[in-house]
Amino acid sequence: MGYGRSGEDIVVKEALKNLGVPICYEFDETDHFEGFLILSPSTVFIACTERHRSASVEKFIPYVLTLFSEIIYVDVVKVRRYMHADMLFGKINDHLALVYLPAFLKAWHITQNGRQEIGDFRQFMFERQMELISVSDEEQQKWACSFIPIDANTMLHYDIALNAQTKSQLYSKGIEIIEFHPDALLAGGGSLRCLTLMLLRA
Structure with a gap:
């Protein structure tokens, strides 16, 4: 876990144990790793941010490839505003996503057959x-x-969060945006996705 989340893994592990949820992978105390995004049943998106250590990511990759057929791995500028993958990439549906590409340094497509650098991510x-x-x-x-x-x-x-131009692009794709002002949630110090847990998507 990253420095800012030290000790959380112990609490979560105990909670999952009490719920009877098995632990599939455990990082050790020297690791810094704060999550990834699942884009599909076969694809994972991992961003190496300031909250990750590249060695921890590399150690995790072989395990991920036992569960998913491919990884999209992005090295990111190491600053706080890019601390998590969902600060840079947000999947709306299987065919549309919001992205902030200036934070991407390099990207790779990784499978069991090796890794290939992605030149043009878009x-x-x-x-x-x-x-x-x-x-x-x-x-x-x-x-x-x-x-x-x-x-x-x-x-x-x-x-x-979104300006008029971005909203217009989303509306043109048939996307409905339900908006609310985040007064209370901002006090939690996180983004909307970070502060929620989706159990079932329709």
Whole structure:
């Protein structure tokens, strides 16, 4: 776990144990790793942020490949505003996502057969039938990529996160945006996705 989350893994492990949920992988005390995104039943998105240690990610990759057929791995600028993958990439549905590409340093496509550097990330995702809508620097700092997709055409988001241009692009794709002002949630110090736990998506 990263420095800012020290000790949380012990609490979560105990809670999962009490619930009868098995632990599939455990990091040790020297590891820094704060999560990843599941894009599909076969694809995982891992961003090596300031809350990760590259050695911890590399140690985790072989295990991930026993559960998923591929990994999209991105090395990210190491600053706080990019601390988690969902600060840079947010999947709305199987064919559309919000992204902040300026934070990406390098990206790789990893499978059991090896890894290949991704030169043009937007084109790479387009070839996988996923269109990327870029958010601005200001939007990224207001958690634009971190939202809750209610279903394939509906997203729940902070009313401060997206500008009119981005909303217009989303509306043109048939996406409904349910907005609310995050007064109480901002006190929790996290983005909308970080502060929620989806148990079942319709």
